[in-house]
Amino acid sequence: MQEKPFIVIMAGGIGSRFWPYSRRKRPKQFLDILGTGRTLLQMTYDRFREIAEPEQFFVITYRKYVHLVKEQLPELEDHQILSEPNRKNTAPCIAYAGYKIHSIKPGASMIITPSDHLIQQEGKFFSAIKNAIKAAQTEERLITIGIKPNRPETGYGYIQYVEGSGKEALKVKTFTEKPNVKLAKTFLESGDFVWNSGMFVWKSTSLVHALEKHMPDLAEVFHEGMENFGTDKEPEFISKAYTQFKNISVDYGLMEKSSDVYVILGDFTWSDLGSWRSLHEIREKDEEGNVVEGNALLFDTKNSFIRSDSEKLVVVEGLENYLVSESENVLLICPLDGEKRFRQFVTDARKKGEDFI
Structure with missing residues (x-):
């Protein structure tokens, strides 16, 4: 019987596109975010409790958020x-978790997952x-989960696979970062592209060997410092180690370089909840396509997202495809698909004061 996998939840992001x-x-x-009574991190933990025990979870996060993880997941x-x-x-983040687990149980199965995704149809998931865990038992294989696109x-990033290259695990041909509309349409029509979910499955040995081959500088640092894991020297080691790492994604640093990457196709409902627009797509809407959270009156307004934390009555007239979001001391009004400018919004808001970000 296959042993239960370790679950690594990545929870260190800023989430600036939801500012x-x-x-x-x-x-x-x-x-x-979804109004379920559980945060996205808690929902991710709840989901994977179906296949793993509490002691098999690791959450990796930015140091300033450790207290939030403890508060929300007291089981850990x-x-x-x-x-x-x-x-x-993500490359240093995943490597840290991978070497940590490898020091505990070499060859253990690992699932890497973001903390902020929506997954429905959990049976299919x-x-x-x-299938991914089974495919990952073949040494050296790095497995990713691809989502069949419907638009x-x-x-999202895209993964192209080699058709007919396997029964369930399909050989990955290319990775492509977020494409323009024309290219995305071409991908959809071709039939051999899937969305890159950012979820990975492998054995710790497969990850370590891949890092040694494709990211030797990073691998060397962790290999030499493994004796620190599980001791009171671990925080100091990690602090020094991170000064030596480049800012690099696991896709670019590892997955795009390896010839041992395979994809499992998933046809469950999935969203990375990366923006207000992605949230708008999954929320219940009125007859004009509006999502309203809070107390609002809308006139001649379509396909918009209106959200307010306060008790103020928000009156909106004449908007289409717009976001109106009031939270604490900030009121934001912008096109609903304007997430590409959010980093600029946050950067400029910082100039007005740290309380605004």
């Missing part, structure tokens, strides 16, 4: 919360996960 609701002091993964012991001194993207989405 002003998501703030640096409490990013979106720590918020009840301190050693299960991995603290990053700096944000260096776990079917894909179980030419420009907000």
